[in-house]
Amino acid sequence: MRKLRFKNGHAMPALGLGTWKSEQGEVYSAVKTAIELGYRHIDCAPIYGNEQEIGVAIAECIHENIITREDLWITSKLWNDSHARTDVIPALQKTLEDLQLDYLDLYLIHWPVAIKKGIDFPTTANDFVSLNEIPTTETWEGMEEAAKLGLAKHIGVSNFGIKALQNLLAHCTIRPEMNQVECHPYFQQGALLSFCKANDIHFTAYSPLGSGDRPDAFKASDEPALLEDPVLIKLAEKHNCSVAQIIISWNLHRSTSVIPKSVNAGRIQENLESEDISLSSEELQSIANIDKDYRLVNGKFWVVEGGPYTLEGLWS
Secondary structure: OOEHHHOOEEEEEOOOOOHHHHOOOOOHHHHHHHHHOOEEEEOOOOOOOOOHHHHHHHHHHHHOOOOOHHHHEEEEEEHHOOOOOOHHEEEEEEEEHHHHHOOEEEEEEEOOOOEEEOOOEEEOOOHOOOOOOOOOOHHHHHHHHHHHEEEEEEEEEEEOOHHHHHHHHHHOOOOOOOEEOOOEEEOOOHHHHHHHOOOOOOOEEOOOOOOOOHHHHHHOOOOOOHOOOHHHHHHHHHHHHHHHHHHHHHHHHHOOOEEEEEOOOHEEEEEEEHHOOOOOHHEEEEEEEHOOOOOOOHHHHHHHOOOOOOOOHHHH
């Protein structure tokens, strides 16, 4: 299994199981099946509403001697209502309790967006807190504390653009080691990936298959159908595999991590087998040529009338 190496020698399996949109009642079986099949990297977040069930699956796999805790790489994220420095550790402790763990391998700031304590998802401008009130540098101080306490072996961010990363790098004591962002052949994130590599920040691709099952409110009526792209279909036919496997393999060939979500045992197995697909430089170039710079998870849900956030400010 391909791995991403950290400076302290730790290694993260590049291919992981995503759990965003994995419903309660399904995610337990998905995680347990994945671990039994050989997955060792599980990506979580409290806002997904399923960490308790994931924790049961992990605990059972350890109790049944399928794996040890040290075999696993577990990532979770700090939700936007806990960006105050004093809220970071309590939020992490709740995640650890739900996951039945003593530490995380990786803890990420989920978004560079702050909202009021106790708000799951904002609906009005009054639900937000501006970054002038709680800058991400303050939140990062809480993340650094989590690392120093050993509650998180590594810390990083999610949905951060180059400017947000530059700001963090200019003020941090412990550098961010990961940026988890949307990335797929229609949104290849070349400039951001190059910046991360130049600054020793690992890169994880979420929604690698286009996240077609995300809520309709997060979709555009005219968005392109990634899994129906003729270039990807031709490559899949050539390699006798699925389009999804080609996309996952493409991510791995770029030396990034990738976390496709599934609760279907057959697809979980299929996604794992993507590691065995070898793409030539010509094939990789053919995928590079279909980039549309099309962001599917565009962040419009953070922009409300009178609120402190804009799309330009979020992604610039």
